[in-house]
Amino acid sequence: MARNQTDNDTIPLHSTSQSDIDEIENLINSHSSTVLPPHTSLASIPVSSTPPPPSSSIPSNLPQPTNPKPTPVPPVPSTFPQLPPRSSESGGSIPVSGFGSPPNTLTEPIWDTVKRDLSRIVSNLKLVVFPNPNREDPGKALRDWDLWGPFFFIVFLGLILSWSASVKKSEVFAVAFALLAAGAVILTLNVLLLSGHIIFFQSLSLLGYCLFPLNMGALICMLKDNVIVKMVVVTVALAWSSWAAYPFMSTAVDPRRKALALYPVLLMYVSVGFLIMAIN
Amino acid sequence: MDESFSSLPTSHLLGSVPAVVSEEKTATKQEVPGANLQIFPPNNSASRGPGYQNLGGTSDGDAQQSTNNWKGVFSISSYTQYFNVDTDLVLNRLISSLYPISGDFSSKIDANPDLYGLVWISTTLVFVIASLGNCATYLMHRRSDHSTSWAFDVSYVNVAACSIYGYALIVPLAYYFLLQYLRSNASLIRFWCLWGYSLFIFILSSFLLVIPLEFLRWTIILIAGSASASFVALNLRSYIQESGITVVVISAFVLQMGLAIFIKMWFFA
8 A cells, every 4th residue: 555655745734734743743852762753754853763663544543633534434433443453563652653653644634544544445345355366365365454344335235225215214224234234243253153263353344345246236226126137136246245255254164164154144145135136 | 960960979070179078069169160051151161072061060050150150251262162063963953853753852962052053043034034924925915906016024024033033032041940940950052952943944834935825824834833843842841850740841832833823924914
């Protein structure tokens, strides 16, 4: 993921950003012996030899002090906090390493933050849903998991189903959302209870990304109201989703229990597919 | 089962316990077996295999032991013992649940009861009756009035989920407490396993219930209901020692028939 740090040299700062930068500079100067960012456009700050923090996603999780984030994706969900798995090495000196990557990410334009999250979503999607050479190795598949993508897909699918319904729209949304969200959690628990080996949030992330084909199918079904078209589209989307989820789930458990782990995945996708097909 | 074991001198069977034979309870305090299926919720340490579980003479309801058990409630590894099944074993149990007359299911699940059947059979049943119920209602209305159009009633999902999950969770719990009160041996996990597998036949019959012929539907549901009910009743009988409480068995039969008739009348009207 390209980092847009060099852009900040040329973008004129907003008037409120200057006070932030001054504040940060003061803090950094007072802790000048500890961790500092390698890239900096502020010439007075000494550069340390610590390795750069892996990505700028850490500060973007902190609440922005002056810039509220009007993102196109839904605002910070209380149910899906974005856990940064890679932040373990920044625990050294919290006050400064919280600003550890360049202070630019606190004051960067919101579009940059959003673009970074979106590009991560797209890259995860390409890994999971589309054929690529890494698919057979489930550990590699979703190293950089995130929960924004799955959340977006689940809400989007619920909204489409709700729009397609002619009566009881809110109940349809509730059923779809509950089915998908609780279903992802229960499927992961199922694998763990069958003594399988998966990481909880990685599995949630993967099951969420595998909903992408069903999202497309639901969109097409909403626009085109023919029964035959709906059946074909839903069947294709179902097959694609199941194909996307299969390698991950099947390698997570003992081979004698493979069917026991895969059947609930199939059940969930079939029930969602039926819901898509049947809502009128 | 536990009462008979507690009268045996079993302290010599425990690994690290000194041979104090006088007090059963003080001997068992020092060695808690890994996983005793009679005790629910489970201990945190993993099970040592199905063979070990009933040895050691730990009588339930020890106040000292029950405080230890609650540590394991929130960790997943303490529940994996209830999901220790393979695909072929699950399939075997599913097939044997279709035979109502042979009352040997409870002996099959005795060593290794599983909750996988309960969870996923009931979930499948919820989905099946919600979806096929909509299809069946639509077909039935079309027979009488050719101009009705397809309308998906999403409340079927809610009612199905509440009724099936409620039945599958609460009825075995109630029977467990009833049999504990009547001082028969009872095991909650085995009851849940039994009632869970008994719902399998309703999944198969739901596919047949889509046919919009009223007489055929009633026939199918009565056959399936009585098969499932006799399955439950006959296997429940093996947990009951005295013959004086056959009313418990008969009530289980009646409840299962009631569920069958409810399914027919609400979803496949």
